[in-house]
Amino acid sequence: MAQPAITVSDPWEMALEQFHRAARHVPLKKGIREFLAYPKRELTVNFPVKMDDGSVRIFTGYRVHHSTVLGPTKGGIRYHPDVTLNEVRALAMWMTWKCAIAGLPYGGAKGGVVCDPKQLSAGELERLTRRYATEISVFMGPESDIPAPDVGTNPQVMAWIMDTYSMHRGYSVPAVVTGKPVSVGGSVGREEATGLGCALVAREAARAVGLPLEGARVAVQGFGNVGSVAALTLQRMGAVVVAVSDSRGGVYHPRGLDPEALLRHKRAAGTVADFPDATHVSSTDILEVPCDILVPAALEGQITVENADRVRARLVIEGANGPTTPEADDRLRQRGVLVVPDVVANSGGVIVSYFEWVQDLQAFFWTEEEVRQRLERLLVRSFRDVWRTAQERGVDLRTAALVRAIERVADALYTRGIYP
């Protein structure tokens, strides 16, 4: 069917291009645009980990704080073999915009370790995590920088980070990290928040363009924490999941697949690629299957100039961070495909992370109902704000979202003033 998608631009170049496109629409004082384009601080750590076979391996990790204007920095930690400093920079900048759009009192950050977590034993993963947490501890704290899960990390990894930080302090500091298991101060509803948020945003976008969700065909690239929950939720809302994929491949069925059965298969077989009674598609072919709603929920740089013209969806809901390159954004817009950008579409995760942090700081916990209602309220408000801005300024949704974010950060910056 298709050529594999090629990442045509570096994620950091992508993030900068998106930023400059939006910044043109915001009257910024001289120097402020440049200030916002730079990460505030960056840490690179090289550290040893004892492997199960007795050898010692050196790993490289990063933590980047993009902006501290609106508050402490917030953002996940990624474990993936392709992690680079530029990727972490891009992800940190996107977190700044994401938090600002949702109205959270946070700046953006991101971390990453170059490793393949699938190739590490549980013991190796724990030792790597505890050592990385120790190495970046100068950058971390409940009032300064609060990590969370991202690609390749999960609640257990967050529990190890929380425990490591707490051991160094001598007392428990649950608010240092979010996305923890509920048993150690995590919030109910955090794990499914990103995928659930994606589905809620898809519902709002479908309503805005007059696409009935009932019977709408959905394709999901990346059947992980975000994509699987988005698929399940969209199906419950009446949509039909026609295709899903993970890093090993995917499946397509024009009459629909059962997301629950796919999840069971994925748990047992480790992949959805060999799910029975469906057509096999590759993890990039899936972007081109006939569907109404496409949810890229894997990695960045998936929809590029190479394949954008073959995307057949009407709506693209970005579950992943940075799945669409700026050039592909242009192509999709010209063809009338509406892209709901990552900084809105996947913001459900960091929104519930904020709820978790608030609950930890107050040591007072909410019910699942409260978490869900507050999440929905915030997400719907963000989506409508961005939609209105796009209409008023005659720009696409990504530019509108970034315009709103840049306005908020710049406003706080002017009010705080430049020190000294």
Ligand code: GLU
């Ligand atoms: N890693 C997630 C994201 O990209 C969540 C970040 C957080 O909860 O702090 O939005």
